[in-house]
Amino acid sequence: MTNANPKPAEGGQPVDHGAEARRWLDNNLPAVMRTDILQDNDPSIPEFRAWEGAMHEAGLVGITWPVAYGGYGLTLNEHLAVSREIGRTPMQESVNSIGKELAGPIILNIGTEAQKLELLPAILDLRNIWCQGFSEPNAGSDLAGLRTRAELTGDGWRVNGQKIWTSGAAKSQRCLLLARTGKAEDRHRGLVLFAVRLDSPGVTVNEITSIDGKNSFCEVFFNDVIVPESDMLGAPDEGWTAATRVLSIERATNRMHRAWRFENELEHLVTACLGDPATRHLVTTYRRQLAASRVDVELLKGHVETLVASLVAGEEIGPKGSFPKLFWSEAHQRFAALGLEMVSQFPADGSAALKAAKARMEDIYLKSRAETIYAGTTEIQLDIIAKRILKLGRGG
Amino acid sequence: MTMHSDLNPADFADTAQAVMESCRREAAFDGRAALLAESGLLGVLAPETAGGMDLPPAFAVPVLEAAGANLLEYPLAEALLLSQAFGESAEALVAAIVDGTIRPTIAWSGELAAQRGHLARAPFALEASHVLAFQQDGSAILFEAGSRGVKAEAADTLDVTCPEASLVLREAVEGVVLPVDQVAGLRQTGLLLRAALILGHAGECLGLARDYADQREQFGRTLSSNQAIRHRLARQSLSVETIRNAIARALSAGCEDRELAVWSAFLGACDLGATVAEGAIQIHGGMGFTWDVPLHRHLRRIKALAAQGQAAHVADLVAGRLTGTREGGMRHAG
Numbered sequence: 001m002t003n004a005n006p007k008p009a010e011g012g013q014p015v016d017h018g019a020e021a022r023r024w025l026d027n028n029l030p031a032v033m034r035t036d037i038l039q040d041n042d043p044s045i046p047e048f049r050a051w052e053g054a055m056h057e058a059g060l061v062g063i064t065w066p067v068a069y070g071g072y073g074l075t076l077n078e079h080l081a082v083s084r085e086i087g088r089t090p091m092q093e094s095v096n097s098i099g100k101e102l103a104g105p106i107i108l109n110i111g112t113e114a115q116k117l118e119l120l121p122a123i124l125d126l127r128n129i130w131c132q133g134f135s136e137p138n139a140g141s142d143l144a145g146l147r148t149r150a151e152l153t154g155d156g157w158r159v160n161g162q163k164i165w166t167s168g169a170a171k172s173q174r175c176l177l178l179a180r181t182g183k184a185e186d187r188h189r190g191l192v193l194f195a196v197r198l199d200s201p202g203v204t205v206n207e208i209t210s211i212d213g214k215n216s217f218c219e220v221f222f223n224d225v226i227v228p229e230s231d232m233l234g235a236p237d238e239g240w241t242a243a244t245r246v247l248s249i250e251r252a253t254n255r256m257h258r259a260w261r262f263e264n265e266l267e268h269l270v271t272a273c274l275g276d277p278a279t280r281h282l283v284t285t286y287r288r289q290l291a292a293s294r295v296d297v298e299l300l301k302g303h304v305e306t307l308v309a310s311l312v313a314g315e316e317i318g319p320k321g322s323f324p325k326l327f328w329s330e331a332h333q334r335f336a337a338l339g340l341e342m343v344s345q346f347p348a349d350g351s352a353a354l355k356a357a358k359a360r361m362e363d364i365y366l367k368s369r370a371e372t373i374y375a376g377t378t379e380i381q382l383d384i385i386a387k388r389i390l391k392l393g394r395g396g
Numbered sequence: 397m398t399m400h401s402d403l404n405p406a407d408f409a410d411t412a413q414a415v416m417e418s419c420r421r422e423a424a425f426d427g428r429a430a431l432l433a434e435s436g437l438l439g440v441l442a443p444e445t446a447g448g449m450d451l452p453p454a455f456a457v458p459v460l461e462a463a464g465a466n467l468l469e470y471p472l473a474e475a476l477l478l479s480q481a482f483g484e485s486a487e488a489l490v491a492a493i494v495d496g497t498i499r500p501t502i503a504w505s506g507e508l509a510a511q512r513g514h515l516a517r518a519p520f521a522l523e524a525s526h527v528l529a530f531q532q533d534g535s536a537i538l539f540e541a542g543s544r545g546v547k548a549e550a551a552d553t554l555d556v557t558c559p560e561a562s563l564v565l566r567e568a569v570e571g572v573v574l575p576v577d578q579v580a581g582l583r584q585t586g587l588l589l590r591a592a593l594i595l596g597h598a599g600e601c602l603g604l605a606r607d608y609a610d611q612r613e614q615f616g617r618t619l620s621s622n623q624a625i626r627h628r629l630a631r632q633s634l635s636v637e638t639i640r641n642a643i644a645r646a647l648s649a650g651c652e653d654r655e656l657a658v659w660s661a662f663l664g665a666c667d668l669g670a671t672v673a674e675g676a677i678q679i680h681g682g683m684g685f686t687w688d689v690p691l692h693r694h695l696r697r698i699k700a701l702a703a704q705g706q707a708a709h710v711a712d713l714v715a716g717r718l719t720g721t722r723e724g725g726m727r728h729a730g
Contacts, residue, residue, distance in 0.1 A: 084652075270719055283719045291715035295667075298660030302641035305648065323637045383623075385630035392620040392629065393610050 018081035036090035070121035087260025099123035099130035101254040110234035133177035150179040169218035191240035193233040252321035259300040272357035296331040319388035322381040329371040336368040409458040416466035433496030442479035446490035464596025473589040500526040511568035521561035539571030555700035591665035597694040598672040605676035635668035666702035
């Protein structure tokens with residue numbers, strides 16, 4: 001397989017990473033990964049591994065990670081150029097986005113050299129799929145209230161507790177686990193991060209059926225699970241502090257392809273409508289709303305590209321990461337509602353193209369309900385902006 | 397173009413703010429023109445040979461943001477646009493715009509046929525020395541406002557800060573022609589400069605609402621200690637940042653589709669900017685509904701800027717691009 005994202009030869013012409021990515025995706029996207037055609041089933045884990053492994057080999061994944069850890073050692077600008085083309089491609093989201101966009105950057109930031117060498121390449125080639133063990137039944141947005149305990153014993157850390165809303169845990173090999181070493185009253189103090197093996201004795205994963213009828217959600221129980229000290233990320237206290245710093249950047253940059261994916265979804269909807277005499281009129285009926293959605297996409301690109309420029313310039317993002325999160329999640333819900341309303345008027349005996357568009361829009365609508373909840377709810381983002389950007393007082 | 401690699405648009409913000417504050421205290425239109433000229437701000441986009449700084453449009457953004465925030469009563473966006481558009485062809489004219497002796501405006505609505513016709517949406521046309529009119533052949537002409545056969549009348553418009561006038565041209569006017577191929581660029585840049593003005597208006601409304609909410613006490617605590625108010629203000633903050641980032645992207649070197657980015661920055665500014673001003677009025681309660689509190693002036697101005705830029709038509713261009721129908725140029729939008 002040719003590498004879509006080679007580094008420029010010394011003194012050679014700069015590589016157009018976006019164009020290379022476009023060419024590679026056009027030539028290699030397998031039908032099973034497409035979201036713009038009707039599929040009987042979701043791709044299997046082996047199919048995900050084959051596709052995402054190929055993307056990694058082609059240079060479309062791990063773009064900014066150091067070469068020593070399986071990455072390509074390039075900058076956020078190249079990551080952005082490739083992300084645009086990934087977004088424009090109607091394909092499944094990564095099955096390992098927690099690994100690539102959350103665990104990976106945290107490990108890069110605070111992991112030991114041994115951890116980096118062991119864990120990072122396995123994220124990129126999907127040997128290790130990761131899940132995020134942060135939320136608990138009584139600690140969702142208020143993570144500092146979490147109760148899962150970690151005690152240091154002679155064998156390592158002994159972990160007891162329960163996590164919930166752990167997307168993808170049933171197919172994961174590792175869990176980015178947040179636990180506490182002290183009392184629940186300690187709040188943000190005494191929090192520790194682990195890279196826990198999910199095949200460890202004492203780990204139980206139960207699936208939860210989510211709004212779309214699928215079993216992507218899980219609850220995970222840790223019952224006297226022994227985690228070796230070598231799987232602790234950073235020191236107690238340090239891990240969480242560093243992780244929150246990384247998270248503020250990740251909130252701004254994760255799934256950077258999103259704006260271009262939304263553009264692709266919108267264009268798919270319009271193309272499907274225009275392609276059938278029975279639905280062509282919908283484009284006229286919803287002309288103004290379609291234009292508003294298109295503007296939303298451009299405004300989201302403004303958030304993403306401005307933040308990337310700031311990061312490349314070495315500026316701190318801090319609470320500004322809340323702006324794109326808030327904007328994309330709500331803009332996508334607006335589009336999703338429009339898409340659903342339009343496809344609900346498709347004829348029952350419509351063409352395969354109409355059926356594919358209908359299935360995709362229904363899926364987007366349901367999944368988009370989660371987007372204002374995960375990665376910090378809308379309400380949490382608004383609180384962050386009110387407190388840390390507007391610096392509103394609480395006095396009176 | 398001059399070397400400006402050592403300059404940063406943000407460096408202009410403080411100067412622009414100070415000049416706009418001076419303009420607020422200056423009652424006369426010509427006096428404000430003189431203040432703007434003295435500061436050099438009228439020459440930001442004009443060529444150096446005409447006394448300007450020959451800077452790219454990004455440098456006009458903080459200047460217009462400050463103009464909007466301070467409710468500047470001068471057609472500054474129009475002056476900047478014309479100084480840039482005529483920069484190559486009419487050096488003496490541009491020099492006079494830069495030094496404030498020519499105080500031009502643009503009639504954003506209407507077209508002339510054989511240099512005659514009806515024009516509208518010309519901010520400050522009663523005070524301006526020159527008016528640019530668009531012509532049916534796609535070109536534009538800059539003529540003296542006092543030319544024979546030109547009759548200007550105050551228009552009944554929503555905006556009370558930059559009042560618009562309508563003009564009737566019963567005789568053919570003489571003037572300097574802006575060729576067809578430059579008119580689209582002027583209109584397109586005009587959309588971005590309007591977005592920058594709206595950014596200033598919206599930012600000021602947010603600041604006023606924020607300060608009011610932090611000081612006003614009801615039920616024994618500040619308004620801003622209520623989550624309903626905090627979240628409303630946070631949304632307004634998101635809107636302001638969205639406008640700011642959309643403008644920055646539309647002006648960035650790597651912007652993939654600049655035309656669409658400019659349309660979207662303008663439409664986003666019109667929509668979100670108005671929402672911020674409306675929200676600020678709500679947070680001020682009854683005070684927000686009074687004439688003395690300036691929020692309505694900002695809101696009126698945002699709506700006027702949306703109308704001058706023909707927001708509905710620009711939205712139709714966006715839809716046309718998406719659906720492949722009624723694809724149009726920028727002839728009427730701007």
